[in-house]
Amino acid sequence: MNIAIIGTGYVGLVTGACLAESGNSVICIDNDEQKIAGLRAGTVPFHEPLLDAVVLQAGRQGNLQFTTRLDEGTRLADIVFLALGTPTGSDGNADIGPLLQCAHELAEILDHDCLVVVKSTVPPGTCEDIQALFDTMLGRRAAGCAVKVASNPEFLAEGSAVTDFRLPARIVVGTSDDADAETLKQLYAPFDPDGTRLIEMNLRSAEFAKYACNAMLAARISLINELANIAGPLGADIGPVCQVLKSDPRIGPRYLEPGAGYGGSCLPKDLRALIRMAGDKGETAPMLHSIEEVNRRQVGLVFNAIEKYFWGRFQGRCVAVWGLAFKAGTDDIRESPSLALIRALLDAGAQVRAYDPIAEPAVESSFTHPGLVLADSAEQACLDADVLVVMTEWEEFMTPDFRWLASTLRSPAIFDARNLYQDKDLKSLGLRHYQPGRTFPAHSMLKTVWPQAPLLRDDIPQARQQHA
Ligand SMILES: NC(=O)c1ccc[n+]([C@@H]2O[C@H](COP(=O)([O-])OP(=O)(O)OC[C@H]3O[C@@H](n4cnc5c(N)ncnc54)[C@H](O)[C@@H]3O)[C@@H](O)[C@H]2O)c1
Incomplete structure (x- = not known):
């Protein structure tokens, strides 16, 4: 044809x-x-x-x-x-x-x-x-x-x-x-x-099927993120819990990785459109609103974790960020959680050294900031950086040289927003490890790392109470 x-x-x-x-x-x-x-x-x-x-x-x-x-x-x-x-x-x-x-x-x-x-x-x-x-x-x-x-x-x-x-x-x-x-x-x-x-x-069903599909995928991501956020403070490890969920044929294995939230050119905009369409028809769509709310919050949790780690003082701090694309395998940076995090870090006064194997040209042509340096390699991004945040699950980030990272990062911690690493591989080298749903830092860091430090956020006293 x-x-x-x-x-x-x-x-x-x-x-x-x-x-x-x-x-x-x-x-x-x-x-x-x-x-x-x-x-x-x-x-x-x-x-x-x-x-x-x-x-x-x-x-x-x-x-x-x-x-x-x-x-x-x-x-x-x-x-x-x-x-x-x-x-x-x-x-x-x-x-x-x-x-x-x-x-x-x-x-x-x-x-x-x-x-x-x-x-x-x-x-x-x-x-x-x-x-x-x-x-x-x-x-x-x-x-x-x-x-x-x-x-x-x-x-x-x-x-x-x-x-x-x-x-x-x-x-x-x-x-x-x-x-x-x-x-x-x-x-x-x-x-x-x-x-x-x-x-x-018919025509309308086909058009709607696409929105329904994306709503379902976004719901899975937000639900696993919410479950992970609950699991951590309860002392449950979301890793094996995910395995349990994935092995259930009624649930299925995909879109069940806790992380920094969904992004890209489809899920966020299609959710927004569906919410608007629902509203136009008088349907309040509470679940769709919640999916969005959980997602908006998720990248904020990564930011909060870093903020707490630095005790709210970003001046003079440099954060290495691995991954700019909204997910691995693409150079698409539309609504990328990584860029949302980078903007928040820069706004807070931090310097950022970012690296992505594919998506740097897309960032270069759309987003510049004096505090942002795009590095030529994952290692180069970490030079002069205090901590590392991993925002995209690229293959080349899967097995980094933790020993080198531990000796290079000035304040050695990895904020593993994609849950790529095993705790034991990092801790033995003195690297602190933040993972969504596993080691949310509000509790453990306050109690064990800086017990005398001043409080920074409203939720910290509550966290202390729970652990008292
Ligand atoms: N990207 C995805 O993963 C994906 C997956 C499924 C569905 N979709 C949907 O498919 C559609 C396209 O998405 P995309 O990601 O390919 O978009 P895109 O932005 O990558 O591509 C759109 C292209 O259309 C061109 N264009 C705009 N106006 C034009 C015109 N008047 N005449 C000729 N060309 C014109 C643009 O230059 C651009 O190259 C969207 O509705 C999206 O929601 C996207």
């Missing part, structure tokens, strides 16, 4: 490359001229494992092209995917303005029958609005063609996007008639060899 993809970002480029790989003729369109020029020269504009090779190979085979021109890119398309960003708008809901504007431009130029498929995450009802827009505009200009609209939300995860697209757990297809569903079934047949993965439904 001839496919056009509008919006060549994380979703659009992966979709385009994988559909080209499976034998379709694909043109990816983007209004970012630099991005398209780079892609034409063979440069993938962001980090995504395996994607460079798929783009290169599909390009060599002549199946994958790039353009900034909407007319040129869609001229022969049987299917046009819309994969534009839908960030949070001023009212908290998804901003679908650019998507509607793009559909409008498309309705001005399309002159042949085709299926327009919305891949972006959009509020239920958006596809119907776009269908109405096409019907009105094509009719008004007597275009003599029929354009149908379908929903096909994307479920890939950054860091494993190509694999997720090639081997999807499910393919959600929302249509208003069977013929459109059949077209998408044919397109996705190579990705659904046993015919069990494609789930058909």
